[in-house]
Amino acid sequence: MGATVLRVVDPGSTVVDENERRRQRAYRFALDPTPAQEAVLTAHADAARWAFNFALAQKKAANETWRLQVAELTGLGFTEAEARKTAVKTPNAPEVARRWTAWRDNPAADPWRGGICPWWRGINRFAFSSGFRDADQAWSNWMSSLAGKRAGRRVGEPRFKRKGRVTPSFRLHHDVKKPTIRTDGYRRLRMPNIGTVRLHDTAKRMVRALERGGRVQSVTCSRRGHRWYASVLVDEPDVTPGRETQVGPSHRQKNAGRIGVDLGTKALAALSEPVPGLSDEHGLIENPRHLKKARRRLVRAARQMSRRVGPDKRTGQKPSNRWKRARARLSKIQREVTVQRASHLHWITKTLSTSYAEVAIEDLNVAGMTRSAKGDVAEPGRNVRAKTGLNRSILDAAPGEFRRQLDYKTPWYGSTVAVCDRWAPTSKTCSACGAAKTKLPLSERVYTCNHCGFVCDRDVNAARNIAAMAVPVDPGGGRR
Ligand SMILES: [Zn+2]
Incomplete structure (x- = not known):
């Protein structure tokens, strides 16, 4: 990768x-760890999760104390605003680490187990401290979101990490x-x-x-x-060695000029001109065959799992071994698909940034990237059915990733990124004569111009307009 x-x-x-x-x-x-090493890796991930939960519990307790004090003060006749000023210090990572050191094998802290985590010895201390710091981060994200200081989606109160529900992970410094x-x-x-x-x-x-x-x-x-x-x-x-030090575009790139990319609704992407080996003769990049195949295997594995006896909270039913095996198989295929998708995306972004002087794309809005395909009332999502379920194409899931890769790869290969406003009428305009349609239903896959009679694939037409309308991004100024 x-x-x-x-x-x-x-x-x-x-x-x-x-x-x-x-x-x-x-x-x-x-x-490729040995089984013994795998057990140690798992133990470290368990410790990091434990440390996060331990730190979070300390913070939640301090928060609760504060709430009780506020309630008591308002009961005594203080106004809510005055009462809220009462200070209870939320323990940060160093304070949590200090408590952890004092309590980890102190029987006074937990007489039954002889300390709160007497098993700490075999574990690298950074697995704990990174867990404490992650809790700090989660807590401050929540706090600044509450104060309205944080951009993007609202962040909820941090939750305890449950085994089996979170990705096992730890960090060593x-x-x-x-x-x-x-x-x-x-x-x-x-x-x-x-x-x-x-x-x-x-x-x-x-x-x-x-x-x-x-x-x-x-x-x-x-x-x-x-x-x-x-x-x-x-x-x-x-x-950066070799061609990565390239300052400007090569002759070949200059001759090729600018390419427009429309991150597809139907195909994976549409290009303003066909690129041999990358797209078909119209300029469309289809989903690779191996991904389609993997997707079929994915569906089969999911179906198989659903037919076996899985866990049921209401009845207390434990998952069967056959179900566990099916789940392992499913997650293995999911992993394969993810890796294949990622490498395919890298290949596309590399080919574009090495072959052209400029790569033009539609600017993305960050909030729109995290929103569901359905969109919201003000701005319903485009092509909802195509975007949901297993039919999603690679780039539907990763328009931000596509941009990110172009942003860092183009300077390596002497090319630049150009963006066009996402509200620009790229799909409704005729790329041959510039006449614009007022309406273009999504079901119309072919663009036919009423003015000059130009006929073209809808997305290729959009890609050509993107190439024509885009403005270069200042590489020093970063993204907009
Ligand atoms: Zn036209």
Whole structure:
């Protein structure tokens, strides 16, 4: 899958000093742990979840104390506003960590078990502290959302993490004094308390980055489906070898000019001109065949699971072993589909940014990306049926991801991103003569111009308009 740039440390810098510029990059690997290592990974994820819940419980308790004090004060005749000023300190991560250290194997805190978590010894302390910090983050997200200081959707009160309901995951930070997260050759990753875990793929790119002066910041291990993954965050010098240092577009890219992309409603995407190997002769990129096949397997696995005896809360029915096996099979296929989708998306964005000088897309609004396909009253979603269920195409699920990849890949290959306003009449305008229709029902897949008689696939027509209407994004100014 390769690496992903998380953020450029100093994006605004105009003086490019290649020795000074650093960036953080995540290298993600599938792991091949031994059964014993897998048990240790699971124990660490359990500890991180326990730590999050422990920290959250402390915060909730402080919040409850505060509410009781407010109630008592208003009972004594203070106004609500005055009463709310009473201060009860919500314990933050360092305070929670202090309590944890004092109570972890202190029988006074829990006489039955001899401390609140006497099993802490085999676990790396960072698994706990990252859990405490995640609780801080969740709590402050909720608080700022309550105060109306947070953009985007409202954030609810943080909930306890239940086993089986959350992705098992934990984070270990690099100890500066004792560099404990390191590679062992290209195929092994060494992590404190976990040992040397074999990698499913090669760490060559990361090893090179470390040789160039990269420093490991942290590693996040998480289990998705049947697999464990490690994502290693490396702070590295921003020198990119070979063509990645390309300053402007090549001759070939300049000749190719600009390509418009309409993230599809029906096909995966439509391009303003056909690209051999990527699209068909009209410019449409269809969903790849292997994904369609995987989707059929997915449906079959889901059906199989639904026929077996699963858990039932009301009757207390325990899931059967056959059901558990079916669930494992389903989650394995889901994981495969996710990986295939991701690599297909990377291939498309790379091909576009290497072949053209400019890639034009529709600007996205961030709120619209998280909203359901149904949309809301003011703005009903487009093409609801096509977007729901298993028929979703790759890009329907990831328009933001598509933009994100273009944003970081185009500078690597000397190209730029151009965007056009999302309210621009890209689908109703004739890309040949510029005449606009007042109405164009979604069922009409072919655009026929009443003015000049131009006939074209509806989405390809939109892609051509996007190419014509888009304005280049200032690469230094970032996204809008
Ligand atoms: Zn026309």
